Amino acid sequence: MAKYQSDSIKNIALLGHSGDGKTALAEAMLLLAGAIDRVGGNLDFDPEEKKRGSSIAASLAAFEWKNKKINLLDTPGYFDFAGEVKQALRAADTAILVVDGKSGLKVGTELAWDYADKMPKCIFVNKTDDENANFDNVLAGLKEQFGNKVCPIVVPFEGAGKAKTFCNIITGEAFEYDAKGNAKKVSVDMSKFDGVKEELMEALAETDDDLMEKFLEEMELTDDEMLIALKKGLSNGIVCPVFSGSASAMTGISTFLDIIAEYFMSAAEKTEDGEVKLSANGDTALLCFKSVADAFGKKTFFRVMNGSLKKDTQLVNLRSEQNEKIARIYTCVGAKETEVEDLAWGDIGYTTKLAATNTGDTLGGKEAFAAIDYPKPYYRQAIVPKSKGDEDKISTGIAKLLEEDPTLKYENNAETKQMLVHGLGDIHLDVVASKLKSRYGVSIEYSEPKTAYRETIKKTLQTDGKHKKQSGGSGQYGHVKITFSRGEEEGLTFTQSVVGGSVPKNFYPAVEKGLLEAMQKGVLAGFPVVNLAADLFDGSYHPVDSNEISFKLAAILAYKQTINANPVILEPVGYLKVLIPTSYSGDIMGDVSKRRGRIMGMGESDRKGYTVIEAEIPSAEMNNYAIQLRAMTQGRGSYTFDFVRYEEAPGEIANKIIEEAKKAED
Known part of the structure; x- marks a missing residue:
């Protein structure tokens, strides 16, 4: 591959609903560009992807088209792998939303639009070769959902049914394609699109005040003016152009690639946070947007955010403050890697063996780049090893997976004695289990997480505890009288009101230690006790037999x-x-x-057609909420859930908890 400067580099992310053809579109582009010699398995190369028949990770494919380098980032469609989408978008300059030409708008399309909210984006309507495809209906649905910024540019001449001919609304050109995707100009009656072109002119005129003034005066724009406005409108998000074709039939692909190469934002036009324009001549700085940690080592994918990068460059990790050497630089088409000497400003590549660098880190420069905004992993399960003694293997394997997946969370809960893994959904955690087995040779199952209950008391009570033991020689004697009550502090509030030295002061710490130890196991069901006040007010001691252990036991x-x-x-x-x-x-x-929740509020969301509901709910009722909410809302619902406080459980619930705790103990 030739060397390219930033003004000739296009960084593109493909996203959308699962099954709408993102990977198929990517491979059709690669085949047409000569970067691969066959379709299938080039980007979904991970064993898990092959097993499932769908993408679970973002894949990089770099190729050339019309003297431009295109870095294509193909992303998964399932919400469970939204972290991969977020990573790809952080490195990309433009997002392409792929939509099925038959079924049209789906929840994955809406989520993709939201993910790419603040960046240039376009839509590619795929599968237009299907007999039941209906581009006109799909376009109407997109406009209804996303507004009039959605503008058709390349459309099927046949608005419904199997499409063969594709028309460029701006230039008036029409094309048909052979089986290899090569385009041939054909002549069609473009007058049927006169109304569409007029609407497009008005939308593109919005990109420039002078252009709008001319349009209002003449009601006409030249093709060149429209093409310049297309580039500007796409770059600043004023318009979202729509293109069409079929990845499987190789129709519309070459035309789409021509437009990407000519009119999509280049890496040189990238701004960080919408304001600071980065420099090709500045100090080298990399944003590490993705990591892959497998049995063969660790790959760190990065974008050159500032300056340029040559191999053997030493850079400081701004988080870990460790020096990292970029010994080798690679680009790739899926699993097929190519080593290169250097990368220009704005280019994307990867390196290996960075020991002190994690996903999201900045290498070089003076200030860290903005972090990736990941969805929080609220779905959790308890890990159960299939073989005893595999706990260490599991911890080691999970640690490796955490390096490549920031949407994964792991904790070894000492209180419930469970290894807990948090993810974005059941498919996500199923992949975790599969990777643990295939990469690290450890098999696991999942079970429901236990809830971390607490105990306390409601009544004030005076107690008398005496420990006395005599077995020849020196004995043991400790005697305390303690008033227990509900405390204000979360743990133990220990006070002493002993009069006359009935309990010597040097034994006070032993009494407190005994209470703290005992509070780890409540008297009802063995859960830790909180909010306990204890006042030592009396007792007795033996001048010979009393010691710390005796008063602790008392x-x-x-x-x-x-x-x-x-x-x-x-x-x-x-x-x-x-x-x-x-x-x-x-x-x-x-x-x-049904989950024993209390509604705290309900109101309209800033997002059109959406409502926000707020409630307080016991944590025990939330174990599978991520899955069930998705089912109830066809994947359109999202939520946050954060601990607030502990509350007394209702009698019936408490009895059930106590019964289950006793069974577990038996």
Whole structure:
């Protein structure tokens, strides 16, 4: 591959609903450009992708077209892998939303639009070779959802049914394609698109005040003026052009590539945070947007955000403050890698063996680049090893997976004695389990996470705890009288009101230690005790037999009497904030009630047609909410859930919790 400067580099991300043909479109482009010699398996090369028949990770494919270098980032369509989409968009300059020409707008299209909200984007309507395709209906749906910025540029001459001829509304040219995707100009009656072109002129005129003035005066724009306006409108997000074709039939692909090469934003036009224009001549700085950690090592994918990069360059990681050597630089088409000597400003590549660098890190420069905004992993499961003694293997494998997947979270919960993994959904965690087995040789199953309950008391109670043991020689003697009550502080509030030295002060710490130890296991169901106040007010001691262990054990005996202080179970409660299409509001409200939730508020969202519902819900009722919300809203709902406080569990619920705890102990 020839060397390219930033003004000849196009960084493109493909996104959309799963199954709409993102990878097929990418491979059709690569085949036409001569970067691959066959379609299938070039970008979905991971064993998990081959097994599932769909993308689970973003893939980079660099190729040449019309003296331009195009870095294509193909992304998964499932929400479970939204982190991969976010990474690709952070490195890209333009997003292409791929839409099925038959089924049209889906939830994945809406999510893709949201993800690419603040960047240039266009739409490619795929599968127009299907007998049941209907471009006109799909376009109408896109305009209804996203507004009049959606502008058709290359459309099928046949508005419905199997498309053979594709027309450029701006230039008036029409093309047909052979089986290899080569375009041939044909003559058609373009007058049927006169109304479409007039609407397009008006939309493009919005990109420039002078152009709008001319359009209002003459009601006409030249083709050149429209093409210049297309480039400007796409770059600044005023218009979202629509193109069409079929990846499987290789129709419309070459025309689309011509427009990408000529009119899409180049890497030289990239701005960071919309204001600061980066420089080709500045100090080298890289944004590491993706990592792949497998059994063969670690790959770090980056974009050259400032300056240029040559191999063997030393750069400082601004987070870890460690020096990293970029010993080798690669570009690739999926798994097929090509080593290069250098990369220009704005180009994308990867390197290996960066020990102190994680996804999102900045290498070089003076200030770190903005972090990637990932969705939070609220879906969680407990890991159960299939073989005893595999815990260390699991921890090692998960640590590797965490390096490449920031939407994954892992914790070894000492309280519930479970290894918990958090992800974006059941498919996400299923992939985690598969990778642990295939990469690291450890098999796991999942179970429901246990809830971290607490206990406390509601009644004030005076207790008497005496430990006395005599077995020849020196004995053991400790005697305490303690008043227990509900405390204001979260843990133990320990006070002493002993009069007359009935308990020597040097034994106070032993009493407190005994209480703290005992509080780890409540008297009802064995859960940790919180908000406990204990006042040591009296007791007795033996001048010879009393010692610290005796008073510690006496305190524990006194504590056990709190079974008579009206002990209760406390359950964790969180604050739920759900964003859903308004039409689902009734279903979601009903579901919240079934989960013992209390509605705290409801109102319109800033997003058109959406409602926000807020509620407080016990955490125990939220284990599978991510999956169930997706099912209830056809994937359109999203939520946040954050711990708020502990509350007393209702009697029936508390009894069930106590019963289950006793069964588990037995």
